[in-house]
Amino acid sequence: MDPKFLVLALLGVFCLTQAQLEENECIKANAKSCGACIQVGEKCGWCTDPTFLKQGESTSARCDEVDSLIKRECAKVSIENPRGSLKVTENKNVTNRSKDSHKKLTPDEITQIQPQKLNLNLRSGEAQKFTLKFKRAEDYPIDLYYLMDLSWSMKDDLENVKNLGTDLRREMQSITSDFRIGFGSFVEKTVMPYISTTPAKLLNPCSTDQNCTSPFSYKNVLKLTDKGEQFNQLVSQQQISGNLDSPEGGFDAIMQVAVCGDQIGWRNVTRLLVFSTDAGFHFAGDGKLGGIVLPNDGKCHLENNMYTMSHYYDYPSIAHLVQKLSENNIQTIFAVTNEFQPVYKELQNLIPKSAVGTLSSNSSNVIKLIIDAYNALSSEVILENSKLPEGVSISYISHCKNGVSKTGEEGRKCSNISIGDEVTFDVAITSKGCPLSNKSETVKIKMQGFTEEVEVRLSFICECECHEAGTPNSPECSSGNGTFECGACRCNEGRIGQRCECSTDEVRTEDLDANCRMGNSTDICSNNGDCVCGTCECKKRENPEERYSGKHCECDNFNCDRSNNKLCGGHGRCECRVCYCDANYTGSACDCSLDTSTCLAKNKQICNGRGTCECGVCKCTDPKFQGATCEVCPTCPGVCTEHKECVQCRAFSTGEKKETCELECMYFELEMVKSRDDLPQPGAEPFISHCKERDANDCWFYYTYAVKNDSTKVVHVVEVAECPDGPDIIPIVAGVVAGIVLIGLALLLIWKLLTIIHDRREFAKFEKEKMNAKWDTGENPIYKSAVTTVVNPKYEGK
Numbered sequence: 001m002d003p004k005f006l007v008l009a010l011l012g013v014f015c016l017t018q019a020q021l022e023e024n025e026c027i028k029a030n031a032k033s034c035g036a037c038i039q040v041g042e043k044c045g046w047c048t049d050p051t052f053l054k055q056g057e058s059t060s061a062r063c064d065e066v067d068s069l070i071k072r073e074c075a076k077v078s079i080e081n082p083r084g085s086l087k088v089t090e091n092k093n094v095t096n097r098s099k100d101s102h103k104k105l106t107p108d109e110i111t112q113i114q115p116q117k118l119n120l121n122l123r124s125g126e127a128q129k130f131t132l133k134f135k136r137a138e139d140y141p142i143d144l145y146y147l148m149d150l151s152w153s154m155k156d157d158l159e160n161v162k163n164l165g166t167d168l169r170r171e172m173q174s175i176t177s178d179f180r181i182g183f184g185s186f187v188e189k190t191v192m193p194y195i196s197t198t199p200a201k202l203l204n205p206c207s208t209d210q211n212c213t214s215p216f217s218y219k220n221v222l223k224l225t226d227k228g229e230q231f232n233q234l235v236s237q238q239q240i241s242g243n244l245d246s247p248e249g250g251f252d253a254i255m256q257v258a259v260c261g262d263q264i265g266w267r268n269v270t271r272l273l274v275f276s277t278d279a280g281f282h283f284a285g286d287g288k289l290g291g292i293v294l295p296n297d298g299k300c301h302l303e304n305n306m307y308t309m310s311h312y313y314d315y316p317s318i319a320h321l322v323q324k325l326s327e328n329n330i331q332t333i334f335a336v337t338n339e340f341q342p343v344y345k346e347l348q349n350l351i352p353k354s355a356v357g358t359l360s361s362n363s364s365n366v367i368k369l370i371i372d373a374y375n376a377l378s379s380e381v382i383l384e385n386s387k388l389p390e391g392v393s394i395s396y397i398s399h400c401k402n403g404v405s406k407t408g409e410e411g412r413k414c415s416n417i418s419i420g421d422e423v424t425f426d427v428a429i430t431s432k433g434c435p436l437s438n439k440s441e442t443v444k445i446k447m448q449g450f451t452e453e454v455e456v457r458l459s460f461i462c463e464c465e466c467h468e469a470g471t472p473n474s475p476e477c478s479s480g481n482g483t484f485e486c487g488a489c490r491c492n493e494g495r496i497g498q499r500c501e502c503s504t505d506e507v508r509t510e511d512l513d514a515n516c517r518m519g520n521s522t523d524i525c526s527n528n529g530d531c532v533c534g535t536c537e538c539k540k541r542e543n544p545e546e547r548y549s550g551k552h553c554e555c556d557n558f559n560c561d562r563s564n565n566k567l568c569g570g571h572g573r574c575e576c577r578v579c580y581c582d583a584n585y586t587g588s589a590c591d592c593s594l595d596t597s598t599c600l601a602k603n604k605q606i607c608n609g610r611g612t613c614e615c616g617v618c619k620c621t622d623p624k625f626q627g628a629t630c631e632v633c634p635t636c637p638g639v640c641t642e643h644k645e646c647v648q649c650r651a652f653s654t655g656e657k658k659e660t661c662e663l664e665c666m667y668f669e670l671e672m673v674k675s676r677d678d679l680p681q682p683g684a685e686p687f688i689s690h691c692k693e694r695d696a697n698d699c700w701f702y703y704t705y706a707v708k709n710d711s712t713k714v715v716h717v718v719e720v721a722e723c724p725d726g727p728d729i730i731p732i733v734a735g736v737v738a739g740i741v742l743i744g745l746a747l748l749l750i751w752k753l754l755t756i757i758h759d760r761r762e763f764a765k766f767e768k769e770k771m772n773a774k775w776d777t778g779e780n781p782i783y784k785s786a787v788t789t790v791v792n793p794k795y796e797g798k
Contacts, residue, residue, distance in 0.1 A: 024068070027540060030060045034080050034464035034486035037063035039433045042126035045081040047074035048466055048487035050476075056529060056549045058537040059488050059498060080464040080486060084126045090117035094135040094422070104178075107269045112137050113452050122392075122431040123461045129429075132454060134381055134414075134447060135422040141178035141269035143224050144168070144370070147253055149277035150185040150213075152206060152242040157276070158235075160364050165231025168367050175374070175419075181231050182224035182264060186253035187215050188243040189282075189310045191290040195243045205242035213239040217310030218253035220302060224265035247280040252296075254332070255316045256307050258324040260300035268451040270378070271330045274370055276359060278337040287314030298324055322351050326384070331449040333373040335359040335366060352384075353377060353449040382448040383412040383425055389441040389458065391433050397426040434462040497533030518552035529553035550576065563591035587615070601629040603707055639705055640691035643668075643715070647703050648695060651717040655695065668705075668713035679704050679716050699723035 026044035031037035034046040045066040052074050053061060064072070066081055095110045114133045122128060148154065148161060165181055172179045188194040195205060195215045206212035222234045257264055257273055284295065296316040301309040316324075325332060332354040334344040344356045355376050357369035383396055396411035398404075400423050406413070414423045427445070435441070438460060446453035470485025477489035482500035484490075491500035516524045516531035525536035528548045538548035546558040555576035563569035568579035572590035581590035593616035601608035611620035611630040620630040646665030648655035651672065657664055673679055679702065680688060688706040695701060699721040706714045 024065055026064050026068075027060075029063065030540070031063040032059055033488070033490055034062075035462055035467060038080070038082060038464060039124040039462065042123060045069055045079045046464060046486055047072075047078055048080055049074055049078040050487045052078070052487065053498075054549050055551050056525075056536050056538040056553050056555075057547070058532075060540075061547075062486075062488060078487070080466055082123060082461050082464060084123040084128050084461060085121040086128045086130055087119045088115045088117070088130075089119055091115040094133060095137050096135075107141050107267055107451075110137050110140060111452070112140070112450065113447065113454060115454065116452075117455045117457070119457045119459070120429060121459045121461060122429065124431055124433050127428040127430040130427055132383070132425045132427055132445070133422065134425070136378070136381070136417055136419050138419050139176050139178070141180075141267065142172065142176050142272060142374075143180050143182075143265070143267055143269055144172075144272040144274065145182040145184065145224060145257055145264060146274045147184045147186065147250070147257060147276065149187070149248050149250065149279065150238065150241050151187050151248060151279065152210075152212070152240055153278050154276075155240045157278070157359075158238060158240060161276075161366065162236045163232055164235065164366065165228035168370065169228040171367055171371055178226075178269075180224040180226045180265070180267075181222075181228065182220075183222040183231060183235055184218065184220045184253060184257060184264075185238060186218045186248065186250055187241045188245075188249040189217055189252070189287070189290060189292070190215055191292070191311050193289055194245055194249070194282075206240070211239070213241050215241045215243060216306065217249055218256050218307035220256075220260070220263055220305035223263065224267075247282045247286075248277055249310065249315065250275060250277055250281045251283055251315045251321060252307060252310055254321055255296060255298065255324060256300060256302060258321070258328050258330055259298060260302050261328065263300065263302050263305065266328070266330075270449065271328070271451075272333060272370075272374060272377075273325075273330050274333045274335055274366075276335040276366065278340070278359070280340060280343055282315045284315055284317035284320070296320060318347070318350050326352060326448070329446075329449055329451045331355075331377050333357060333370060333377070335369050335373075352382065377449065379417050380413065380415045381417055381423065383445060384448050385446075386442075386444040388443060389431075389435050391435060392429065392431050392441075392443075392458065394430075394443070395428045397428075399424045399426070429456065429458070431458070431460060434460045438462050498535065498537075502533035516552065518554055525553040526550075528556070561589035563587075563589040591615070599629060601631050605707075639689040640693060643705055644691070644693045647691075647705075647715055647717060648693070648701065650715075651703070652695070652701065652721065668715045671714065671716045672719050673716050674719055676702050676718055679718065680706060695721065697723060 025041050026037065029037070029040040029044075031040060031044075031046075034048070037044050037046045040063070043065045044063055047062045047064075047069050052072075053059070066079055069079055070076065091114060092111045094112055094114050095105070112135055115130075118130060120128045146161070146164065148158070150158065168181060169179055190202075191197070195201070202214055204210075204212050205215050221238065222231055225231065254273070254275065287293065290311075292311065292314050294313050296313045298316065298320055301307055301313075332351060334348065334354065334356045336344045336356065337359050341356065341358060348354045348356045355373040357373050359366065359369060385394055388394060395407075398406045398411045398414050400406070400414035401416060401421060411425070417423060429443070440460075441458045443456045443458060444453045445456060464486055466486040470483045470490070472483045473480035473492075474482065474484035474489070476484040476499070477491065478495070478497070478499045478501040481495045482489040482491040489498065489500050491497070494504050496502045496504055513524055513531050515534040516529075516536050518526060524531050525538065529536045529538040529552075531537075536551065536553050538550075538553040541547065541558070543558075547556065549555045549557070557574045557576075558567065559577045560568050560574035560579045568574055568581065569585070569587075569589045569591040571585040571593075572579045572581040574580075579588060579590050581587070584594045586592045586594060592614075595616055596606055596613045598616045599606050599613035599618050603609075606613050607618040607620065608625065608630040610622040610625045611618045613619075618628060618630050620626055622630070625631070625633050645655050645657045646661070646668075647670075649658045649661035650665055650670050653661075679690070682688060682690075688704055691703050691705060692700060693703075700723075701718065701721040703715055703717040706716075708714065
């Protein structure tokens with residue numbers, strides 16, 4: 001075998017083992033009782049059959065995956081596998097109504113979340129799932145408390161807030177017909193260095209030409225009311241105060257507004273707190289500057305609508321504020337000037353269901369700011385739950401508008417929710433194990449900013465049903481030394497062993513170990529187990545499918561012979577290191593198949609009649625033949641060629657074997673047919689060959705060679721061979737002569753054509769040279785004229 005392949009195979013086995021180990025947590029847990037077993041995971045079951053365990057197996061072997069227990073021959077009726085359950089105890093439908101409805105409902109009559117109460121019975125590892133429906137009700141009541149900074153810098157803002165009650169009520173009519181508004185104000189702690197404590201400054205902290213009221217920490221000016229005119233009247237009577245430092249004591253005021261529900265007048269409706277300021281804020285630890293070190297206690301300290309403990313308790317921390325605002329379902333709107341937007345944006349990220357709006361320098365846009373912030377807050381719904389018991393987890397899947405679904409942390413949220421919209425959340429609650437107290441717990445789920453909540457009561461399945469039917473001091477457990485329950489003994493204190501037969505005080509280890517040795521061996525439990533009370537309890541393997549067994553753990557089900565890297569070839573079971581093969585298999589590794597179908601040749605004969613079938617593989621007895629079914633013969637002629645001479649001699653009395661035909665060619669039955677169409681067609685016999693052969697006279701004869709199921713060989717031969725006709729001489733001679741003549745004429749034409757082409761080229765060349773010729777005129781140098789002219793020298797021309 002290729003070493004690379006072997007390494008890959010071993011790695012694959014190792015990976016499979018690890019995967020099985022991780023999946024089968026039941027065996028890994030080593031549970032000694034049914035109750036401990038079912039707490040491991042939802043797949044784990046416990047076999048209560050008293051005879052289930054094999055020799056050498058420990059009590060914990062009763063705990064396994066249900067499918068595995070069934071494979072190990074534990075009857076289904078004997079398997080304890082309790083399942084969790086869910087029951088809805090209160091399920092009022094969500095409210096459907098409009099703002100124009102004639103019937104006005106009280107807040108307690110409006111339902112926005114369904115169901116309201118459930119009981120869950122949790123099995124460890126098994127999730128219980130239910131669906132929550134939320135519908136944002138129309139005309140839902142709103143309580144709005146306006147908390148305003150009344151330090152000197154907010155003087156012009158106070159003027160614009162004096163008519164806020166009636167103006168805001170008028171604007172809110174489009175959202176709800178049940179609207180209430182309240183008013184409170186804050187400045188700062190009344191100690192140095194936040195304010196001046198001189199007597200004159202305590203009376204009037206502003207400059208001498210300005211009339212200001214005495215400084216205070218927080219004042220509840222108006223309890224929540226539906227009378228907008230009363231709001232305007234009381235706000236108009238308010239006066240500005242002053243302080244020394246820039247940050248204000250707004251956190252003290254927010255804490256009191258959150259926890260003093262009765263004094264503020266909060267109802268179980270939508271609660272909005274508008275926090276209006278143009279400055280930053282003090283938080284926990286800043287009180288040390290004024291000598292205040294006690295942390296804020298988060299309780300109400302209003303007397304005559306004034307916060308009286310500002311000098312005693314430090315400012316609350318942001319986390320403390322988040323807790324109290326969430327507990328009281330208050331949604332906060334920070335209306336701050338542009339300068340402090342970044343600070344309050346960061347604060348918004350820490351406080352759930354809060355919003356930040358930009359306040360103009362004189363608060364003239366406060367109504368629009370409130371309306372916009374309310375719409376932003378109410379358009380997003382976020383699920384939250386109370387603290388979960390130890391070992392309990394919860395997950396959400398949201399199904400929002402337009403078919404959008406989200407999981408994880410985003411599964412708690414749905415955005416862009418309008419009035420009347422309906423969304424759902426799939427909730428899954430899972431327990432891992434049982435809480436120590438084993439008592440029922442209650443978890444509450446609600447929407448942030450809403451008072452309605454879903455109450456989920458959790459119970460835990462920590463024991464099997466068979467636990468109740470246990471027999472204390474049972475005779476099955478060594479004369480009453482344990483409780484016999486769920487098919488096994490649960491030993492009393494001080495007793496050990498599968499049947500509680502040993503006492504931890506009286507037993508001697510040496511005596512017990514002797515019972516755990518096989519024969520004269522020195523190995524205790526064959527080194528494959530532990531000796532417990534004189535009885536071997538075999539070790540568990542990493543792979544839960546592999547087990548030791550036997551009185552001395554001498555047997556196992558994984559050390560049998562292998563074939564193709566499979567235990568018992570994958571065709572048997574391993575018991576005590578011996579393979580017990582499945583039907584139609586034999587051999588030490590069950591790798592020998594008794595099925596002969598793989599040995600059938602095309603002619604339906606086993607190994608083509610030329611071999612024997614051993615373990616599903618052909619062993620060819622004729623050395624000329626080879627292949628999977630002994631049908632390949634590289635040195636043999638074809639079937640047609642092999643039988644040609646015998647067919648020729650018997651059918652036509654010709655050929656090389658016509659003299660010895662009766663001796664060599666009587667091994668088949670001969671049948672003559674009239675034409676090729678009468679020959680048997682493919683499929684008529686198990687094995688048939690169609691042949692076409694030529695004899696010495698160049699005649700073709702046709703036949704078929706077939707082998708029947710009983711090995712009888714039959715040859716069908718067409719009676720008349722097909723011989724070609726002789727050649728016709730006259731046409732051949734005429735054709736040859738005509739061909740010679742035609743070829744001669746063609747050659748003559750070609751010669752004539754070439755001659756004409758050559759002459760034309762020569763003539764053209766001559767004409768060209770003639771055109772290019774030049775004739776010059778000159779005198780003969782030896783020529784002398786016959787005429788001599790003499791001039792008279794005396795002649796003067798007169």
